[in-house]
Amino acid sequence: MERGVLYICPTPIGNLEDITLRTIRILGEVDLIAAEDTRHTIKLLNHYDIKKPLTSYHEHNIKEKGTELIEKLSSGQNIALVSDAGMPGISDPGQELIRQAIDEGIEVIALPGATASITALVISGLSTEKFIFEGFLSSKKGERKKELDKIKEYTKTTIIYEAPHRLMNLLEDMEDILGDRQISISRELTKKYEETFRGVASEALEKFKDSGVKGEFVIIVDGNHETKEVEEIDIGQLLRQFIEEGLTKKEAVKKVSEEYNVPKNLVYKESIRISEKL
Template sequence: MSNNAGKLYLCATPIGNLEDITLRVLRVLKEVDLIAAEDTRHTRKLLSHYDIHIPLTSYHRHNIEEKSQFLLTKLLAGEHIALVSDAGMPGISDPGEEMVALAIENGIEVIPLPGASAVIAALVISGFSTRSFMFAGFLPASKKARRDRLIELKKQTETLVFYEAPHRITEMLQDVMHCLGDRRISLSRELTKKFEQTVRGTASEAINSLKTDRPRGEFTVVVEGAGESESGEVADLWGDMTIAEHVELFLLQGLDRKEALKRVAVLRGIPKKEVYSHYVQSKENLLR
């Protein structure tokens, strides 16, 4: 650690209700030399509410490279900086990890100030196992990439937690049904706010609820982990199907060979080259 350098504080901010901020975060926000915020307009409202008048600078995904160097210069000069996102802990599906890595690389002390978290809040009220869970963040925007990612997660026995935007939530749940089956889920939105809501049931039931209740606000989706039949080493879902037959099944469903090989490799948890070898060998046997 550099003796004369300042400290970088990662400050968790409210995910909705302004009262969900810690006394420690408030103290640090009043004591630092500069606050780096994802959206200065949003953060200014929070600071105004608590009568905090520390200089602000923007730090968002479009200026990360430039601003990271700017903040590093300040830190090396001895200034203390608080990094905040619009909601929750910076660095979790929000800007922050790049700045943390740069600070560590340059011997800057990084101090986390924990607080509100949509992931934890939605998880503990889901009713699913909290002994082990996996936060998968936002799924890809495109249907193909989103389904590929869900297929990769199909065998995970841990409870799964995702973030999703309102304009994609219905498609996302449809893909959950397609790739994971009609699993039990817990769908939370507007957490800690006036119109906080959590819907529990199967994926299909959640989709139906969204038909009568227009999606608004960012969603936190908690999905029950895979059961034994889905997480077993050879996936009981395929019974006595050979690897080559499994590939043929996907080909019949309209996938090209490359995609079919990839899907089988992911679902069975084996290397793609092994799937390819079995498939080619099967074809050669047919020609003999």
Template sequence: MPGTLYLCATPIGNLEDMTFRCIRILKEVDLIAAEDTRNSIKLLNHFEIKTPMTSYHEYNKIEKGHKLVEHLLNGEDIALITDAGTPGISDPGEELVKMCQEAGIVVTAIPGAAACITALTISGLSTRRFAFEAFLPADKKERQAVLDELKEETRTIVLYEAPHRLLKTLQLLYDTIGNRKISICRELTKKHETVFAATMEEALAYYNNHEPKGECVMVIEGKSRDEIRAEEQAHWEEMTIEEHMEYYESQGIDRKEAMKRVAKDRGIGKRDVYKALL
């Protein structure tokens, strides 16, 4: 029988967030695949885990992925860990999961810390619906395409950013989506954890005078439905009521229904539409 791939979440800062189950699995598996073995050896040593370790990262994910699948098909159990947090979230683990599913290998998760969820829950912004974008693309055109999509996003947005790029990214976001509310979460679960809740303008002013430090998670409010309605109403008001009526009637909609839709689009009564047409 093939072995099992365990996706083991590790602490994002505070070692006390390591679960008992994760420690047990890391001790029991035949091999640990780690994003950075130099970083992970500190974690393993702290919990006295002696399991052999191999590297699995962005630059060897295909070649090493096939080798790991061979081990699994031979009946070995493997644990996948990332530098910090949950494997498969903004890291090459997703590629290995695909390979395992295609090969009929069981994949299971050992849940634990995830920076995106941790930041979202303490941000003070809406948590019911959110869009996780991880890091913005490095390619300029691809990055602008993502920013254009985020401009219309109504869900809370969660982004990762390195401290040396934070100010530039804040400016890009401000130029694209405007002066939204934002919570910048730093050093999550660590001694100097901070949540800076502000507007985009306030965040830009602050970080122009204070050097950002520590990995950041940005949680940004989505576009409000009131804002969307105001934009739509402004679009319709650029037309005359006659032109607005023609827009609907040209689609085969009868005059009574067209008047009803025009009134709704413009936020006025049907009687006002009727009077304007007279």
């Protein structure tokens, strides 16, 4: 029996016009649409007069619903996966279904479309040459500060997501750790009241304290452009840390070199010295 196809269908992040003709066609052709929130998705489908069966697939039913969807795909049904907004699989449970489908040998086709992270990045004014996607940081203050300590050392631009009720706490920690590092904060992207703030964390705190915090936020953080002296960095300790976190020696060498502006040959030599001691 021929198996079905799992289509990854990005949906608008605000403006309903931001959907491709191909996505509209696929949504109208599949046997079933798996949505993060069917109540949200039905509004989009009604707008484009798409009448297809809907089923919910979210973080609270990943296991049982994932198994059910894989069975349907295996029996020949084509399924479209959508999130509430943007590209499924980015900071949402869609990644689990995609992984399951791949493990089962089911064809997965991703359609291009709207995504908040890249939209915010390109209008930030910060470097787009190389960037790191961090998504949501920890809701726990201690863990969040540790994450920001690492981000502070990144030489690449960093993309962060944050919910409105946690924005001020995040900005307070960013002011404390990042200081006058340039950031960009976008909210309500593609909507009527779209807004992008550019400045530093202390200025953002003042702004959002006065204007309130509504909408989902994408925060872009400039990379660290300060050139550190190699002597200030314990290369060996960093290598051991990254290897303990699960990276291979080759991956750890690359990570230390890129994130701490250390010549790769020096890091490689230190990795050899560490290996000899093990």
